[in-house]
Amino acid sequence: MSDNNKTSGHPEFDYIIVGAGTAGCLLANRLSGNPANRVLLIEAGGRDNYHWIHIPVGYLYCIDNPRTDWRFRTEPDPGLNGRSLIYPRGKTLGGCSSINGMLYIRGQARDYDHWASVTGEDAWCWENCLPDFKRHEDHYRLDEGGDADPDHEKYHGHGGEWRIEHQRLKWKVLEDFATAAVEAGVPRTRDFNRGDNEGVDYFEVNQRSGWRWNTSKAFLREAEKRPNLTLWHSSQVLGLETETIDGKQPRCTGVRVERAGYGEILAQAAREVVLSAGAIGSPQILQLSGIGPAALLAEHDIPVVADLPGVGENLQDHLQIRSVYKVKGAKTLNTMANSLIGKARIGLEYVLSRSGPMSMAPSQLCLFTRSSEDYKHANIEYHVQPLSLEAFGQPLHDFPAITASVCNLNPTSRGTVQIRSRDPREAPAIAPNYLSTPEDRKVAADSLRVTRRIAEQPAFSRYQPEEFKPGAQYQTDEELAKLAGDIGTTIFHPVGTTRMGHAEDEMAVVDPHLRVRGVSGLRVVDAGVMPTITSGNTNSPTLMIAEKAAGWILAGH
Incomplete structure (x- = not known):
């Protein structure tokens, strides 16, 4: 893999993944596993070579640090008596898995059964999500000589990329x-x-021998050796490129990116663009690209590509x-x-x-x-x-x-994520409404x-x-x-801002297979697609979502 190849003209790939965080690293690994697939992975942050990323207590030095964190803040919140909170989101390879609490929690079966109910897609029920959790697991209790009980193999996997250990x-x-x-x-x-x-x-933790185990280590290190995977880190996505031919449904054809030393580049996608920029980044990119609530887009003089009122709505957090x-x-x-x-x-x-x-x-x-x-x-x-x-x-x-x-675990309050301007570098307005x-x-x-x-x-x-x-x-x-x-303060679990739903759900942003409604060639694969927040920490459920999406993407092509 090269960091810098194909950076002139309009380089073409089969798949472009925006965001090398929790979901993006797994997707890059799975999609590039077929050597015929040309895959581009784009990350706004730098490499995860900051020593505090890897020492578990180092989260103290990574959160609110511009080297590793977007450093978002919430709007003054009436529910918090007018207070504004820091709102950490990972800005480095591994994304939030490089700065989070490393806690391995899936949630409850009822969470996923509810997703299946509201989407009409049985693939999201607990029984059908369990294999996707297990597929990438490497659980310490299944190690040779481990202390697994007889049912442990029913619920956990071994030999996968995602290491789970005791504290x-x-x-x-x-x-x-x-x-x-x-x-x-x-x-x-x-x-x-x-x-x-x-x-x-x-808690069980995502560590290996006392070191943080982020998704960059787990899924990207080996994949980096593949010649069909290209990584552009330290690269700012400016927006999505779409085209409409003969009045048909618009199609996402690529991503506009600014790379240091290269200027603005249009990377083209022959098959799909996958947004994995997180519950804050993905709705921001969609809105900047004309995909979102028409009134909000008009406020910023952004031409409407698809009027999707749910983009940036339904924000939930713990x-x-x-x-x-x-x-x-x-x-x-x-x-x-x-x-x-x-x-x-x-x-x-x-x-x-x-x-x-x-x-x-x-x-x-x-x-x-x-x-x-x-x-x-x-x-x-x-x-x-x-x-x-x-x-x-x-x-x-x-x-x-x-x-x-x-x-x-199951808040009924709902918030919003909305762009403030057409500038992709300006942080969006985040209003959780706690x-x-x-x-x-x-x-x-x-x-x-x-x-x-x-x-x-x-x-x-x-x-x-x-x-x-x-x-x-x-x-x-x-x-x-x-x-x-x-x-009260956030526990850093924003979800729901590009939620999935059935065809009649006007507020659903993506369909049950995570394809953006009204725009072909575009999916969202991150915590934003959750219709409702899981009953626990959200990092590993996001990996499960990416695992399931990777299977659908590969099967579709």
């Missing part, structure tokens, strides 16, 4: 919090990924509400990392054994449960950490504490009460926990919902 550390205070959750009625589990994720245990508890007699990262000696010990442990706090995912203990008896399924998720701080990027507190962040429905505000209040109930159990009460945030004095639904707006 290389344990914390007594977290294990006691898990026991307290059991005392509060939450069952133990050994596997969150069998379709019903209710339970408590440590809003986490962080409860911080001061504890006594517990070892936490606050006390370990607040001295030079402590930091030196942490660094040495990682150098010698690739373990300890530097191997930590952002969250260690996982908990899925119900915010109230009104729910028949787990509707909230916890990310529990042996540390605390005022806000992301700020120093750790100087007292021992843990953080129990809880999010509503906590904009009574249901979401009620779940927020109830979930804080669940946290308190767990903290009161005997296994955790031995630490004499003191609720530092939000504060035990706040008790009513109204008080707790307002507090959620004060302290």
Whole structure:
């Protein structure tokens, strides 16, 4: 593979993939697996050669860093009492898989069965998505000598590109919090990924031997050796090229790209262009290219290629509400990392054994449960950490504490992504509209009460926990919902802005096979196509979507 070949004139490829992130890296691997396919992969960011990408704790230095992050911000949000949030999106090979939490969670079977229902496509039901999850998995419990139970092979794969491992550390205070959750009625589990994720245990992570395992390593490194795959990184996509002949349906024929040292290039696609720029980037590119709500396009004097009112609508995200508890007699990262000696010990442990706090995912203990008896399924998720701080990027507190962040898995609030101008370099307006429905505000209040109930159990009460945030004095639904707006923050799971749907669904952007409605030769393959957000972290579901799409694309040609 060459980074720089075919950069003059109008180079032609069979497939052009926009975005070398989670979905794009897998697609590039699968589509270029046939040597007859000429594949171009375009990435706005640079190579993933920044050392902090690969050290697990390095997410702290990658998020809001222009080297690895688009550095988006949300609009001031009424549901957050007027606050604006940072909105990280990966800008490097591997995309968000290079800066995310490395947490392997699929969601619930009901999520995918719902997708099948709203699209009319049985391929999206859980039973038919499971093989796509397994196809690229390399699960540690299926390693030789692993501790898999008899049913593990039914749910997990081995020998694929996507490595899944156990975390290389344990914390007594977290294990006691898990026991307290059991005392509060939450069952133990050994596997969150069998379709019903209710339970408590440590997260499994996308790491290999204590290093982050991003999709660039997993899917692109070997594919880079193929002469039929071309990579243009550090390349800004300006828009899609479309043409309409004899009044027929417009067709996407290529991508306009600006490359340093080469100027603007029109790369042509003989078969398909695939947008994998994510739930923020893909609707932005579509709107810039005249594919989107006609009124928005007219506002920016962009000729309408296809009036698709759903482009940029239906934004969903998981809003986490962080409860911080001061504890006594517990070892936490606050006390370990607040001295030079402590930091030196942490660094040495990682150098010698690739373990300890530097191997930590952002969250260690996982908990899925119900915010109230009104729910028949787990509707909230916890990310529990042996540390605390005022806000992301700020120093750790100087007292021992843990953080129990809880999010509503199935929010009913919906937001938007809209371009601000015709300039592809200007960030779009991102308005999540968090906590904009009574249901979401009620779940927020109830979930804080669940946290308190767990903290009161005997296994955790031995630490004499003191609720530092939000504060035990706040008790009513109204008080707790307002507090959620004060302290809630994104957990970085935007989806839904180019959602799929059946032919009669006017707000669907793509059909059940992810082809853009009204424009041939164009698909969207990323988290934006989810009609509803999955009940958990969204990175691995996005890989599953890409796996399924790759099969359809290859079968169609």
